[in-house]
Amino acid sequence: MNMKVFFILFIFLFGLSGVAHARRKTRYPKFLIQDSNFTRLCSTKSILTVNGEFPGPTIHAARGDTLFIQIINESKENITIHWHGAKQYRYPWSDGPEYITQCPLGPGTNFTQKIVLTDEVGTLWWHAHSEWSRATVHGALLVYPEEGTTYAFPKPRGEQEIVLGEWWKSDIAAVYDEFIETGGDPSISDAFLINGQPGDLYPCSQNDTFKMRVDPGKTYLIRMVNAVMNNILFFSVANHSLTVVGSDGAYTKPFTSDVISIAPGQTFDILLEANQPPDHYYMAARAYNGGLGAPFDNTTTTAILKYTGKYTPSSTLLLPTFPAFNDTNFQANYTASLRSLASDEHPIDVPKNISTHLFFTISVNTNLCPANETCLGPGGNRFAATVNNISFVHPRIDILQAYYKQISGVYGDDFPDFPTMPFNYTSTLLTQNMSRNSSGTEINLLEYNEEVELVFQGTNLVAGVDHPMHLHGYSFYVVGSGFGNFDKDKDPLNYNLVDPPLHNTITVRRSGWAAVRFKTNNPGVWFMHCHFERHISWGMGMAFIVKNGKGANETMLGPPENMPECPL
Ligand SMILES: *[C@@H]1O[C@H](CO)[C@@H](O)[C@H](O)[C@H]1NC(C)=O
Ligand SMILES: *[C@@H]1O[C@H](CO)[C@@H](O)[C@H](O)[C@H]1NC(C)=O
Ligand SMILES: *[C@@H]1O[C@H](CO)[C@@H](O)[C@H](O)[C@H]1NC(C)=O
Ligand SMILES: *[C@@H]1O[C@H](CO)[C@@H](O)[C@H](O)[C@H]1NC(C)=O
Ligand SMILES: *[C@@H]1O[C@H](CO)[C@@H](O)[C@H](O)[C@H]1NC(C)=O
Ligand SMILES: *[C@@H]1O[C@H](CO)[C@@H](O)[C@H](O)[C@H]1NC(C)=O
Ligand SMILES: *[C@@H]1O[C@H](CO)[C@@H](O)[C@H](O)[C@H]1NC(C)=O
Ligand SMILES: *[C@@H]1O[C@H](CO)[C@@H](O)[C@H](O)[C@H]1NC(C)=O
Ligand SMILES: *[C@@H]1O[C@H](CO)[C@@H](O)[C@H](O)[C@H]1NC(C)=O
Ligand SMILES: *[C@@H]1O[C@H](CO)[C@@H](O)[C@H](O)[C@H]1NC(C)=O
Ligand SMILES: *[C@@H]1O[C@H](CO)[C@@H](O)[C@H](O)[C@H]1NC(C)=O
Ligand SMILES: CC(=O)N[C@H]1CO[C@H](CO)[C@@H](O)[C@@H]1O
Numbered sequence: 001m002n003m004k005v006f007f008i009l010f011i012f013l014f015g016l017s018g019v020a021h022a023r024r025k026t027r028y029p030k031f032l033i034q035d036s037n038f039t040r041l042c043s044t045k046s047i048l049t050v051n052g053e054f055p056g057p058t059i060h061a062a063r064g065d066t067l068f069i070q071i072i073n074e075s076k077e078n079i080t081i082h083w084h085g086a087k088q089y090r091y092p093w094s095d096g097p098e099y100i101t102q103c104p105l106g107p108g109t110n111f112t113q114k115i116v117l118t119d120e121v122g123t124l125w126w127h128a129h130s131e132w133s134r135a136t137v138h139g140a141l142l143v144y145p146e147e148g149t150t151y152a153f154p155k156p157r158g159e160q161e162i163v164l165g166e167w168w169k170s171d172i173a174a175v176y177d178e179f180i181e182t183g184g185d186p187s188i189s190d191a192f193l194i195n196g197q198p199g200d201l202y203p204c205s206q207n208d209t210f211k212m213r214v215d216p217g218k219t220y221l222i223r224m225v226n227a228v229m230n231n232i233l234f235f236s237v238a239n240h241s242l243t244v245v246g247s248d249g250a251y252t253k254p255f256t257s258d259v260i261s262i263a264p265g266q267t268f269d270i271l272l273e274a275n276q277p278p279d280h281y282y283m284a285a286r287a288y289n290g291g292l293g294a295p296f297d298n299t300t301t302t303a304i305l306k307y308t309g310k311y312t313p314s315s316t317l318l319l320p321t322f323p324a325f326n327d328t329n330f331q332a333n334y335t336a337s338l339r340s341l342a343s344d345e346h347p348i349d350v351p352k353n354i355s356t357h358l359f360f361t362i363s364v365n366t367n368l369c370p371a372n373e374t375c376l377g378p379g380g381n382r383f384a385a386t387v388n389n390i391s392f393v394h395p396r397i398d399i400l401q402a403y404y405k406q407i408s409g410v411y412g413d414d415f416p417d418f419p420t421m422p423f424n425y426t427s428t429l430l431t432q433n434m435s436r437n438s439s440g441t442e443i444n445l446l447e448y449n450e451e452v453e454l455v456f457q458g459t460n461l462v463a464g465v466d467h468p469m470h471l472h473g474y475s476f477y478v479v480g481s482g483f484g485n486f487d488k489d490k491d492p493l494n495y496n497l498v499d500p501p502l503h504n505t506i507t508v509r510r511s512g513w514a515a516v517r518f519k520t521n522n523p524g525v526w527f528m529h530c531h532f533e534r535h536i537s538w539g540m541g542m543a544f545i546v547k548n549g550k551g552a553n554e555t556m557l558g559p560p561e562n563m564p565e566c567p568l
């Protein structure tokens with residue numbers, strides 16, 4: 001109860017009334033990872049939190065800042081923290097994914113992470129990056145324009161984080177252990193959350209509803225983070241339209257829509273104008289689910305937009321109108337409608353002389369059930385998931401340490417640039433037998449300063465679904481996307497090289513593809529994976545190693561003194 005009062009106070013004091021410049025000195029030098037009891041949907045459970053808060057604390061920074069945050073593990077779980085969208089130039093040591101760039105925090109240890117911000121501006125976030133602990137260990141990281149500069153849009157009256165989450169009544173580690181053991185789908189969540197609250201459409205949740213206050217006629221900046229585990233969400237506010245002005249820490253051309261589609265791992269900066277009659281209005285979110293026949297959480301989370309002033313609020317609130325759960329066209333169209341701002345003050349730099357072409361298939365697969373086990377995946381087999389038909393295996397020693405210290409036997413460098421056995425990826429006639437795959441810890445080695453084009457190709461193996469693909473260490477320009485199989489001769493003719501959006505997470509549509517470009521100017525070890533947690537748990541990931549350049553300013557920096565290392 002104390003915690004909740006504090007939380008609401010926190011939102012009130014810092015979330016709504018503050019002015020950007022006054023707030024950005026806020027620092028959270030310590031992240032205490034703790035077990036805390038929280039009550040939701042009529043039941044109490046112990047969850048992993050940071051400083052007892054759920055969602056965790058919002059971090060405020062200015063463009064180009066370097067932050068220092070000490071992570072202290074006071075829980076019983078292994079934990080690491082990832083700074084999602086922070087490129088960490090030349091400094092992968094603080095990136096955080098377990099067994100990729102560090103070992104999880106060991107008993108009695110702590111780790112001070114140095115977070116190197118450079119050109120990011122807008123909304124980023126942080127989250128745990130070990131097994132499924134990010135379900136409750138996450139929060140916003142707000143990056144303000146540097147001193148003396150302003151947003152690329154009119155200064156809002158106030159701002160508000162909206163962190164979208166997903167809640168299971170059962171213990172999250174148990175949910176994880178169960179589906180890993182059975183080889184089946186994870187159990188479906190019980191609720192979605194807005195800033196940790198399910199809203200009044202769920203049992204016992206009348207009071208667990210987040211409220212945002214607005215003054216009539218004013219414009220507010222919503223800092224939206226999708227911290228959900230397994231679902232893309234549609235978000236909408238009754239009677240109000242929403243204007244996206246930024247995404248993944250970069251400005252976009254203003255894009256107005258009644259419904260936002262946001263994938264796990266993505267962030268949006270959204271302007272909301274309080275231009276309706278003073279009243280209470282529902283803000284709500286529910287799933288988009290492109291997987292045919294796949295079970296999913298079809299509940300709706302709500303919050304309330306409350307106009308200030310004296311009036312009698314409507315006794316019943318209307319929900320906003322959502323696209324159908326399976327409206328792939330809406331989802332794909334929304335994703336493809338975003339554009340970089342690409343103005344004189346905020347120019348972009350799209351790679352145009354591609355020196356490295358990569359083509360990665362992303363698939364849900366199955367493997368035969370071992371004879372001595374019972375498996376709950378399709379056809380009694382085990383689910384797997386792959387990139388170029390390799391299911392990623394986390395090593396026991398982190399790849400960064402192995403790379404830096406040249407420890408052999410930890411990873412291989414055979415991750416293929418193209419599928420080794422091409423097929424009709426989006427055929428409707430693929431069989432389960434075709435979904436068998438290999439597994440391993442393979443990296444793809446890239447030279448410094450290559451101009452890379454990476455085409456993600458979704459496949460219809462087992463189940464064609466959308467995949468939010470996330471790259472660490474970089475943002476990439478999304479130059480094209482489409483349904484069906486990528487055509488290397490025709491599709492590039494329609495690329496947008498003028499104002500493609502800059503993302504760190506892009507949804508590759510069901511039965512479709514997306515082409516992204518980036519320049520390998522950030523040496524290090526960088527994870528690339530689907531941000532659906534069940535998919536990465538099944539192996540839908542790989543890592544890049546970007547080699548050092550020639551200049552002293554183009555090489556990876558050395559590790560910090562307190563680097564959590566895996567025992568050799
Ligand atoms: C959580 O609740 C359990 C059971 O009521 C209790 O034993 C435990 O001390 C509580 N933990 C915390 C951190 O409050
Ligand atoms: C926690 O991390 C340590 C160090 O890598 C590892 O040995 C141990 O198996 C991990 N525990 C779990 C439950 O994953
Ligand atoms: C962090 O670790 C250092 C070195 O192991 C130790 O001296 C220090 O007491 C620890 N700090 C906290 C707050 O646990
Ligand atoms: C909600 O809060 C009110 C006022 O504090 C209280 O009277 C009521 O019992 C609460 N309802 C629920 C379902 O907890
Ligand atoms: C909101 O929109 C609905 C449907 O368009 C309309 O019936 C309702 O009156 C509006 N609410 C307010 C408070 O204007
Ligand atoms: C959600 O799924 C349940 C169970 O399949 C079904 O009974 C219910 O009608 C669905 N709700 C919505 C809003 O589609
Ligand atoms: C969406 O689901 C409805 C039934 O719920 C079905 O009739 C329709 O064909 C589906 N649309 C797509 C694009 O799969
Ligand atoms: C999105 O849909 C609208 C209306 O159907 C259409 O005009 C527009 O071209 C579509 N945009 C994209 C990027 O597909
Ligand atoms: C099944 O057999 C394999 C190989 O002998 C063994 O590693 C595994 O632990 C067994 N699984 C179960 C559930 O007994
Ligand atoms: C691939 O599969 C699709 C859908 O089943 C089909 O329409 C198309 O003709 C196939 N392409 C080739 C080259 O076989
Ligand atoms: C590193 O320094 C060289 C020489 O001053 C310069 O040409 C190059 O652009 C610099 N690279 C980066 C990444 O700053
Ligand atoms: C996995 C791990 O190292 N957990 C440790 C986190 O911190 C607590 C308290 O210091 C230890 O008891 C755990 O072993």
Ligand SMILES: [Cu+2]
Nearest residue numbers: 467530532535
């Ligand atoms: Cu996926």
